[in-house]
Amino acid sequence: MREVRTTELPGPGRLAILREPATAALYAALLLSMGLAIFMAFLFAPAERVQADVYRILFVHVPSAWLAFFAFGVVALGSVMYLIRGRARWDRLALASAEIGVLFTTLCLVTGSIWGRSVWGVWWQWDPRLTTTLIMWFIYVSYLALRSYIDDPDIRQRMASVVGIVGVVSVPIVWFSVEWWRSLHPTPSITNPGGGMPPEMLTALLVSVAAFTVFYVVLVRQRMQLELAVAELGILRERLHERNEESA
Amino acid sequence: MTGDLLYLFIGFSAVWLGIFGYLVYVTGRVRGVRDELHDLKGQLDAPQAGREAPNH
Amino acid sequence: MQTTRPTSPAIVADDLYVRLGQRNVLRGVSLALAPGERMAIVGPNGAGKTTLLRALAGLLRPRRGRIALRGSQSPEDPAARGGLGFLGHRPPLYPHLTARENLAFAARLQGVPEGGERIQSALVTVGLAADANRLVRHFSRGMQQRLGLALALLAEPEVVLLDEPDASLDSAGVDDLPRMLDALAPRAAVLFSTHDERVAHALGARIVRLQAGRLTDDPPNKPDPVPPAARAQTRPRPPGFGRALWAMIAKDARVEWRAREQVPTLLMFTLLAAVVFDMAFIAALGSEVAAVAVGVLWISVLLAATLAGTRLFATEYERGTLDGLLVAPVDPSGIYLAKFALLALETAFVGIAQLVFLSLLLNVSLFQAPTIGAVLLAAAAISAILALQSSLVVSARAREMLMPLLAIPPAVPVLLAGVGITLGALQVTPAGQQGAWFGLLAVIAVVFLALGTVLYPHAARG
Numbered sequence: 198m199r200e201v202r203t204t205e206l207p208g209p210g211r212l213a214i215l216r217e218p219a220t221a222a223l224y225a226a227l228l229l230s231m232g233l234a235i236f237m238a239f240l241f242a243p244a245e246r247v248q249a250d251v252y253r254i255l256f257v258h259v260p261s262a263w264l265a266f267f268a269f270g271v272v273a274l275g276s277v278m279y280l281i282r283g284r285a286r287w288d289r290l291a292l293a294s295a296e297i298g299v300l301f302t303t304l305c306l307v308t309g310s311i312w313g314r315s316v317w318g319v320w321w322q323w324d325p326r327l328t329t330t331l332i333m334w335f336i337y338v339s340y341l342a343l344r345s346y347i348d349d350p351d352i353r354q355r356m357a358s359v360v361g362i363v364g365v366v367s368v369p370i371v372w373f374s375v376e377w378w379r380s381l382h383p384t385p386s387i388t389n390p391g392g393g394m395p396p397e398m399l400t401a402l403l404v405s406v407a408a409f410t411v412f413y414v415v416l417v418r419q420r421m422q423l424e425l426a427v428a429e430l431g432i433l434r435e436r437l438h439e440r441n442e443e444s445a
Numbered sequence: 446m447t448g449d450l451l452y453l454f455i456g457f458s459a460v461w462l463g464i465f466g467y468l469v470y471v472t473g474r475v476r477g478v479r480d481e482l483h484d485l486k487g488q489l490d491a492p493q494a495g496r497e498a499p500n501h
Numbered sequence: 502m503q504t505t506r507p508t509s510p511a512i513v514a515d516d517l518y519v520r521l522g523q524r525n526v527l528r529g530v531s532l533a534l535a536p537g538e539r540m541a542i543v544g545p546n547g548a549g550k551t552t553l554l555r556a557l558a559g560l561l562r563p564r565r566g567r568i569a570l571r572g573s574q575s576p577e578d579p580a581a582r583g584g585l586g587f588l589g590h591r592p593p594l595y596p597h598l599t600a601r602e603n604l605a606f607a608a609r610l611q612g613v614p615e616g617g618e619r620i621q622s623a624l625v626t627v628g629l630a631a632d633a634n635r636l637v638r639h640f641s642r643g644m645q646q647r648l649g650l651a652l653a654l655l656a657e658p659e660v661v662l663l664d665e666p667d668a669s670l671d672s673a674g675v676d677d678l679p680r681m682l683d684a685l686a687p688r689a690a691v692l693f694s695t696h697d698e699r700v701a702h703a704l705g706a707r708i709v710r711l712q713a714g715r716l717t718d719d720p721p722n723k724p725d726p727v728p729p730a731a732r733a734q735t736r737p738r739p740p741g742f743g744r745a746l747w748a749m750i751a752k753d754a755r756v757e758w759r760a761r762e763q764v765p766t767l768l769m770f771t772l773l774a775a776v777v778f779d780m781a782f783i784a785a786l787g788s789e790v791a792a793v794a795v796g797v798l799w800i801s802v803l804l805a806a807t808l809a810g811t812r813l814f815a816t817e818y819e820r821g822t823l824d825g826l827l828v829a830p831v832d833p834s835g836i837y838l839a840k841f842a843l844l845a846l847e848t849a850f851v852g853i854a855q856l857v858f859l860s861l862l863l864n865v866s867l868f869q870a871p872t873i874g875a876v877l878l879a880a881a882a883i884s885a886i887l888a889l890q891s892s893l894v895v896s897a898r899a900r901e902m903l904m905p906l907l908a909i910p911p912a913v914p915v916l917l918a919g920v921g922i923t924l925g926a927l928q929v930t931p932a933g934q935q936g937a938w939f940g941l942l943a944v945i946a947v948v949f950l951a952l953g954t955v956l957y958p959h960a961a962r963g
Contacts, residue, residue: 200808251449254456261460280959297467302462302491308456315452335910342906346897349522351562356893359956361910363889370914419471426478430521433485437524440489442713 213348215319220418227415230408239399240328254312261305262330267300268413269337276361285428291361295340295418297413302334325378332396333367340364350428359374367428407431509572511536511690512557513658517566519549519556526552527563536659540836541681541701542694544711551590552695553711554662557692558587558828562962570660577962583611583739583830586658586686590665593825594650597759600629600648603637603723604655609748610655611828614735626684628677636759642669650678652825654685656737658878661686663693679704740828749826749839763847767805771851774801775858786863787887791927794865798855799919802879803912805851808845809902810887811894813840818895827961837888837957841950844891845884852876865927871935875922878942881955882915885949890961909948918942923940939956 255261278284309327310320321327340360347353375382379430394402519527526549534540541549555561559576594603604620611621624630627647636643646669646816648697653661661682669674674732682691694910695701699707707769710717742746778797779786817823826836853876860867882921890907893898918938925932 241486249449251453252454254453257460280956300463300467306462307463311452311456311459315449332910332913335906339903339906339910342903343893343897346894346899346903348898349896351520352896355764356897356960357738359889359893360907362956363949367911367951416464416468419468419475422472423475423478425476426482430478430482430485433482433489433500435523435525437485437489439713 223411223415223418227411228409230404231412234401234405234408237404238311242398242401243395252256254308256402256405258305258308258312260406261301261308264370264409264413265302265305265330265333265404267302267410268294269333269365271417272298272337272340272361273365276358279358280362285350285354288358289421289424289428290417291358292340292344292424293417295337295361296420297416299334299337299341300416301413302330302337306330306334324382325374326382329367329371329374333364333371336360336364336367350431361381505653507838508809510534510569511538511571512692512823513567513569514553515567515569517553517556517568518564519552519561519566521561522554526714527556529566530711530714530716531639531799532599532692532709532716534692536690537688539691539704539706540693541698541704541706541708541841542574542692543696543698543701543708544694548711549714550711551664552662554587554692555589558589558662560824560827560962561626566883568894569902576875577860581831582828583656584659584736585830586653586656586661586664586689587655587824587828588653588666588930589821590651590668591824592645593820593821593822594640594645594648595756596654597636597756598752598837599634599636600624600640601633602688602755603648604651606748606752607652607655607825609733609740610831612739612824612830613656614737619655619657623655623685623834626681628674628741643671643674646670647674651685653682657689658686659689659736661689661691661693663691665695666693667695667697671698675700676703710712722755731911736842737911742835743829743833745829746835746839746842749835750842753839753843757843758839760817763809764850765808767847768854770805771801771855772810774804774856775855775862779862790864791929792924794859794863795923795927795929798852798859798867798876798917798923799879801855802852802876802919803916804846806848806880806887806910806912807905808884809847809851810844810884810891810908811901813844813888813891814895815891815900823895831957833961836961837892837953838950840891841888841953844888847886849877849880852880867923867927871926872923872955874939875919875926875942878939878946879915879919882918882942882946882949885910885946885953886911886915888940889949889953889957889960892957915942915945916947 228297234256240254244250244252271294272291275287275294279287279291306327309330309342313322314320340357342425344353346359347356358372512532514530514532517527517530518525522575530549530553532540542553544550552561556563557570557576559568559582562577568576570576570581571584575584576582594890595606598606600789601620601624604623605615607613608615608620619629621633627650629644629651637648639832640648646666650663650666653663670678675697681751682689691704691706693706698708739745769919775797778800779793782789782793782796785950816821817826823836827833853873856872856876858865859865886916887908890904890911894907897903918941919961921930921938922935924930925935925938
């Protein structure tokens with residue numbers, strides 16, 4: 198019983214979580230940065246010469262893509278650390294990040310598809326970056342599927358960690374796909390100086406990326422807390438069961 | 446032009462709905478699981494007084 | 502060769518906690534056995550006897566606590582398992598090998614000389630000399646248990662862990678147990694579980710009781726000192742990595758040759774795929790026949806590999822032989838590499854067969870050097886990926902559903918490279934990029950082989 202730790206449970210009440218100062222600060226940062234990002238996306242950044250206003254979808258499309266990459270990198274980190282250290286906390290980080298990475302990959306594919314419809318006239322193109330992104334999406338969906346198919350927590354965590362490490366191979370493939378194959382996607386214009394993006398646009402994009410990153414942190418924290426609570430629930434149930442067994 | 450703005454609107458809505466929907470879903474589940482935790486802790490603490498002879 | 506200090510115990514468990522699922526099955530178990538000592542664990546069903554023995558054998562990782570075998574070595578260290586004999590509640594036997602072949606395979610993994618007397622004397626001791634050349638699948642449950650004992654004791658282990666050794670033995674067999682142990686592992690520390698205390702008395706074992714994951718009557722933690730004469734013993738040296746790998750591949754090939762579980766079915770699957778895909782693309786068979794042939798070739802290679810890959814580790818897992826491999830003094834990455842080799846052979850075979858089928862059915866000249874090369878290299882690349890995935894799904898529910906989902910996405914680049922090379926060879930697309938595609942296949946094969954070799958040992962132990 199010594200090994201069981203439990204979280205500090207906030208008291209009842211709808212907004213109880215906001216009483217933790219770190220959480221409150223995080224939510225404040227989220228609101229501020231999101232407000233700023235929306236303002237810059239619509240009012241600060243100038244309209245584009247060819248695409249007029251529809252290009253502004255870039256301000257959600259690119260941050261989604263960036264966060265998908267980042268999240269899957271965190272999955273690999275959490276998985277490696279879990280296999281080395283064996284602490285369930287690392288696995289919770291990997292799981293939370295994988296789920297959120299899949300969410301952002303989905304959003305990236307959806308916004309890309311909508312953008313493509315308005316610019317290219319089709320919902321889908323067999324473009325290298327689209328194709329590789331779709332495969333990356335499948336890989337992390339299968340990571341989540343594997344987790345849901347294994348009942349024993351320790352085995353689940355170890356098997357998932359292996360997939361979490363192997364899966365990250367897809368990230369550089371998606372990233373470099375535009376350089377390796379001819380693509381409709383532009384080559385990176387942020388890392389590539391003189392990439393032709395007006396400075397206001399670039400600033401708005403960077404603010405947007407920052408705001409989404411704060412959102413990622415909020416989501417990961419919340420998802421990890423959920424996983425911790427679920428694990429504790431299992432431990433408590435087992436403890437109750439053990440006690441009933443012993444007293445019987 | 447209005448067609449383009451429609452796509453823009455759909456794109457942004459999809460993203461915000463997706464992210465906020467997920468946040469609301471997770472937060473709701475955290476709350477549910479924590480309520481259940483409270484219940485179980487109550488159960489675990491309550492009958493302890495009634496039982497005789499702790500097993501250590 | 503093994504030199505332990507005379508006072509060091511053969512088995513030590515110190516404050517062991519093991520969790521299975523959410524259940525704490527072992528809750529602070531400590532025990533120690535001196536060399537030559539015998540100890541029986543008794544306890545009701547679900548007390549944790551099997552879990553304790555599996556943890557000591559290194560098949561389960563404790564959450565807390567320490568295990569030391571033969572002095573100070575952890576069972577996760579392959580060298581420590583060199584002196585370990587383990588029999589779980591299911592003997593790790595290959596039903597399509599004979600009793601002698603099963604023992605010979607174990608001997609190769611343990612480094613016991615194969616041609617030596619040891620296998621014969623083990624067979625005689627357990628009373629199976631007359632059945633040595635019969636296939637194990639014709640054995641009764643009791644005969645399998647006897648053979649399992651012979652396997653566990655084959656390398657004259659210093660540490661013997663037996664889970665209900667008397668299970669499914671007839672009364673003569675139970676009466677024979679002390680003689681078998683005395684003959685095959687006279688100096689070993691033996692820890693075993695049983696429901697029958699008479700067996701414990703017959704074996705001269707100290708009895709400890711396990712109840713709800715705790716030992717109830719605490720056994721003395723300090724084993725008695727051992728007479729020095731008892732330690733004069735030379736151990737067979739575990740085989741090198743290459744020899745163990747080769748032994749496993751040869752075993753799989755022999756099992757497949759006898760059982761014919763995979764290859765004929767895969768062959769029929771391949772032919773069937775050629776027929777149904779060709780029918781599905783019937784409208785393109787006139788003008789685009791080369792493109793159709795290429796597509797059918799690579800889809801059937803990928804699907805056949807997925808089909809075979811699902812069974813790769815699952816068969817060993819279901820038979821209980823995976824435990825036998827994991828307990829052997831072999832680096833577990835060798836198990837991954839052996840399974841990779843088996844799958845690569847099967848996949849290459851399917852691919853080559855499909856080249857022939859499609860050339861005949863569609864009158865396309867697929868049978869060319871670059872195409873054959875692409876099939877061979879792609880078989881290696883796909884198998885490197887799938888062998889690892891196969892090891893991950895063994896303990897998953899509905900693994901047949903999960904495997905394609907897990908295996909196909911990372912294999913897509915292999916498919917693309919294969920298609921690229923073959924289209925070039927058939928001059929559907931201009932040749933010239935083939936070098937790059939071959940390079941991609943080689944890179945995938947190498948990267949995933951490296952990942953599998955490093956990661957499989959983490960996935961292997963429960």
